[in-house]
Amino acid sequence: MAANRKRSGTLDAAERNAMSDSTFAFPRLRKEPLNDASHVRNAIARFDQVRDASDEERDEAFRRIKRAAKRYGVEMTETSWRELGKPSRTMKSSDKPRTPNKATRNQPRSERSRDDVYAEAKRRNIRGRSAMTKAELVQALGNR
Known part of the structure; x- marks a missing residue:
């Protein structure tokens, strides 16, 4: 032990x-x-x-x-x-949380990037989202 x-x-x-x-x-x-x-x-x-x-x-x-x-x-x-204990000064832009802008939110989900669709799935607490493809994410979001 x-x-x-x-x-x-x-x-x-x-x-x-x-x-x-x-x-x-x-x-x-x-x-x-x-x-x-x-x-x-x-x-x-x-x-x-x-x-x-x-x-x-x-x-x-x-x-x-x-x-x-x-x-x-x-x-x-x-x-x-x-x-110490502070976020790194060299945070990459890809590390920052994604917040779709107004233009992105107005696009059909199929035209958005997978990251944008994933961010919406995360906000809406879609289970299993991390293993989903973009198409699966779009389908899961469309059914709600």
């Missing part, structure tokens, strides 16, 4: 309590353990969610996370703790 827990990156209360304070990004608060690559990635993603930490503690936590990232081979592009 312990082997499964290690693979999934979870810690139970006993394991967490057995860890030394220095294993955490925020030792005083015992927040964000840095005992493996999965926890380091989690600490990076959730850094801005930690409450009751001073700027000095955040500076130290950032240094701890950088050291742990290097130790466990986690790529880290942020240069300041103020960037």
Whole structure:
């Protein structure tokens, strides 16, 4: 059972309590353990969610996370703790949520892109949409 827990990156209360304070990004608060690559990635993603930490503690936590990232081979592009937990500055336009403009919404579904038809299916909560072709999406939307 312990082997499964290690693979999934979870810690139970006993394991967490057995860890030394220095294993955490925020030792005083015992927040964000840095005992493996999965926890380091989690600490990076959730850094801005930690409450009751001073700027000095955040500076130290950032240094701890950088050291742990290097130790466990986690790529880290942020240069300041103020960037952690925030969306990437280099978000591609294809990553942004698609909102069809008025002209697109007025087109017949068969003339729209699959992404636009899929976005409508998602808004309308069509089940199984991710496995559907454009034609199947159009048919599913037409029946509602």
